[in-house]
Amino acid sequence: xxxxxxxxxxxxxxxxxxxxxxxxxxxxxxxxxxxxxxxxxxxxxxxxxxxxxxxxxxxxxxxxxxxxxxxxxxxxxxxxxxxxxxxxxxxxxxxxxxxxxxxxxxxxxxxxxxxxxxxxxxxxxxxxxxxxxxxxxxxxxxxxxxxxxxxxxxxxxxxxxxxxxxxxxxxxxxxxxxxxxxxxxxxxxxxxxxxxxxxxxxxxxxxxxxxxxxxxxxxxxxxxxxxxxxxxxx
Amino acid sequence: xxxxxxxxxxxxxxxxxxxxxxxxxxxxxxxxxxxxxxxxxxxxxxxxxxxxxxxxxxxxxxxxxxxxxxxxxxxxxxxxxxxxxxxxxxxxxxxxxxxxxxxxxxxxxxxxxxxxxxxxxxxxxxxxxxxxxxxxxxxxxxxxxxxxxxxxxxxxxxxxxxxxxxxxxxxxxxxxxxxxxxxxxxxxxxxxxxxxxxxxxxxxxxxxxxxxxxxxxxxxxxxxxxxxxxxxxxxxxxxxxxxxxxxxxxxxxxxxxxxxxxxxxxxxxxxxxxxxxxxxxxxxxxxxxxxxxxxxxxxxxxxxxxxxxxxxxxxxxxxxxxxxxxxxxxxxxxxxxxxxxxxxxxxxxxxxxxxxxxxxxxxxxxxxxxxxxxxxxxxxxxxxxxxxxxxxxxxxxxxxxxxxx
Numbered sequence: 001x002x003x004x005x006x007x008x009x010x011x012x013x014x015x016x017x018x019x020x021x022x023x024x025x026x027x028x029x030x031x032x033x034x035x036x037x038x039x040x041x042x043x044x045x046x047x048x049x050x051x052x053x054x055x056x057x058x059x060x061x062x063x064x065x066x067x068x069x070x071x072x073x074x075x076x077x078x079x080x081x082x083x084x085x086x087x088x089x090x091x092x093x094x095x096x097x098x099x100x101x102x103x104x105x106x107x108x109x110x111x112x113x114x115x116x117x118x119x120x121x122x123x124x125x126x127x128x129x130x131x132x133x134x135x136x137x138x139x140x141x142x143x144x145x146x147x148x149x150x151x152x153x154x155x156x157x158x159x160x161x162x163x164x165x166x167x168x169x170x171x172x173x174x175x176x177x178x179x180x181x182x183x184x185x186x187x188x189x190x191x192x193x194x195x196x197x198x199x200x201x202x203x204x205x206x207x208x209x210x211x212x213x214x215x216x217x218x219x220x221x222x223x224x225x226x227x228x229x230x231x232x233x234x
Numbered sequence: 235x236x237x238x239x240x241x242x243x244x245x246x247x248x249x250x251x252x253x254x255x256x257x258x259x260x261x262x263x264x265x266x267x268x269x270x271x272x273x274x275x276x277x278x279x280x281x282x283x284x285x286x287x288x289x290x291x292x293x294x295x296x297x298x299x300x301x302x303x304x305x306x307x308x309x310x311x312x313x314x315x316x317x318x319x320x321x322x323x324x325x326x327x328x329x330x331x332x333x334x335x336x337x338x339x340x341x342x343x344x345x346x347x348x349x350x351x352x353x354x355x356x357x358x359x360x361x362x363x364x365x366x367x368x369x370x371x372x373x374x375x376x377x378x379x380x381x382x383x384x385x386x387x388x389x390x391x392x393x394x395x396x397x398x399x400x401x402x403x404x405x406x407x408x409x410x411x412x413x414x415x416x417x418x419x420x421x422x423x424x425x426x427x428x429x430x431x432x433x434x435x436x437x438x439x440x441x442x443x444x445x446x447x448x449x450x451x452x453x454x455x456x457x458x459x460x461x462x463x464x465x466x467x468x469x470x471x472x473x474x475x476x477x478x479x480x481x482x483x484x485x486x487x488x489x490x491x492x493x494x495x496x497x498x499x500x501x502x503x504x505x506x507x508x509x510x511x512x513x514x515x516x517x518x519x520x521x522x523x524x525x526x527x528x529x530x531x532x533x534x535x536x537x538x539x540x541x542x543x544x545x546x547x548x549x550x551x552x553x554x555x556x557x558x559x560x561x562x563x564x565x566x567x568x569x570x571x572x573x574x575x576x577x578x579x580x581x582x583x584x585x586x587x588x589x590x591x592x593x594x595x596x597x598x599x600x601x602x603x604x605x606x607x608x609x610x611x612x613x614x615x616x617x618x619x620x621x622x623x624x625x626x627x628x629x630x631x632x633x634x635x636x637x638x639x
Contacts, residue, residue: 121547124244
């Protein structure tokens with residue numbers, strides 16, 4: 001299989017149903033010291049894909065997510081993000097701010113900010129217009145939390161705030177690392193429903209989880225095993 | 235531009251929200267800069283107060299006195315006459331001779347106060363001139379006449395005037411003073427025609443009696459016409475020919491003191507003290523820089539997680555640099571303002587203490603060089619701290635600190 005970004009398919013309107021490889025990883029290697037985590041990993045994500053990546057703890061799921069989210073460098077291989085070939089060692093903050101919505105497993109909130117300030121944080125670094133924060137907050141049922149400091153929230157509220165922050169600039173891809181890992185069933189359902197809605201609105205979603213039930217919401221499921229991805233059919 | 239505006243606004247927000255992380259740093263900045271500014275204010279004020287009188291004098295005043303302790307030697311009179319003859323022939327040169335009684339006359343005294351009157355015998359039109367009495371001082375008439383028309387008129391200083399009995403201050407005040415004529419001391423009534431600004435200090439003796447030193451300026455005619463006794467004599471000269479007159483006076487075997495000499499001596503001492511100040515400032519600047527570097531580094535340690543998160547959600551290095559640079563500037567600026575207020579208040583308190591407890595007019599002074607130097611230190615250290623803070627903030631590895639949290 002030859003993996004190349006099909007740039008000529010890119011349509012700024014993002015019409016659902018058209019196929020185009022938005023993210024392409026080819027022969028990606030990553031190791032920490034002597035421990036090899038990714039060993040020639042390949043992945044194609046199209047613009048409207050809802051992709052789940054599952055795997056055991058320590059399989060390298062978070063490393064893969066960090067590489068996909070452009071916050072960690074890979075050792076070897078090729079990574080195409082839209083039209084851009086990602087080169088290891090360079091800073092792609094403009095892609096992170098304008099095109100990627102990151103949802104972290106441990107929320108990564110900034111305790112000195114209020115919920116609204118935290119949700120609007122990416123707008124400081126992007127020229128893209130944000131969506132209406134109150135609408136977004138209503139969808140996530142967090143409008144009553146907006147003026148509160150993030151430090152006082154419950155786990156589920158924190159994750160919804162983190163999700164709102166990831167969605168505020170209407171990114172082209174959402175990368176979510178175990179977004180339901182610390183949540184109860186109700187909150188899990190809220191988060192999955194929102195990710196599904198975002199995907200239906202034309203946003204590619206990459207969901208990293210060890211929970212096959214959660215993964216079953218995705219269109220494609222890959223298992224990360226031995227440093228490479230294996231497609232799974234549920 | 236809008237992006238920078240947003241980042242600056244965010245910097246202010248973060249400073250207000252992260253005050254707890256800036257507390258120690260702020261204390262460090264305020265203490266360090268207060269020490270620096272306090273040093274400047276104290277140093278400059280000390281120099282100013284020490285030399286203000288000397289430096290305010292005209293540099294053209296020369297005082298001549300006999301070399302011997304006993305001044306009624308006829309030879310001295312001849313020397314003075316020779317000197318007067320030469321001075322008469324010099325252009326732009328004015329002079330007058332005067333006499334001083336060295337007897338500390340305890341004329342006014344009671345259980346609590348003792349007044350010691352120091353008598354100067356001057357020409358009738360000598361007001362406004364300078365005399366030498368342990369230092370140059372001006373006969374500065376602040377009220378009344380500045381001329382002594384007849385021998386029993388007198389100019390007295392403020393302190394003595396304030397101690398005159400009330401009934402005298404209502405009309406034409408008079409003062410009874412002792413004069414020694416041909417070895418016999420008698421009390422004479424003098425009409426006070428003018429008040430001269432004078433020394434205000436009083437000294438309390440161990441027995442609890444306050445001793446007041448007062449100056450009176452009497453007519454020189456008392457010496458010439460009434461043969462009053464005196465113990466010192468001198469000539470005060472105002473002339474631009476300082477070197478020539480000094481050489482002439484020395485060739486006559488007389489003592490000479492000039493305001494120019496005192497001023498050059500003062501300038502030399504000030505120069506030495508400025509060199510000392512410069513050395514101390516260099517050392518303080520270095521220590522301050524190291525202290526700020528260390529303090530800002532400590533603050534940054536507490537903010538690495540925040541930087542990691544911001545970088546992960548899209549902040550570029552430039553955004554982080556801008557935010558932390560402005561945070562550094564805001565924190566430095568605010569603390570320097572606090573420092574200015576603190577030092578100003580401390581200086582005023584010190585001035586009040588000097589006034590209340592030591593009866594001394596301590597004038598707060600800071601010269602333009604010190605202001606420039608302090609501004610240089612403040613701006614340089616603010617900018618460099620801001621840059622270092624900003625640069626260190628970009629050294630944060632995103633994943634490392636997100637994971638660490």
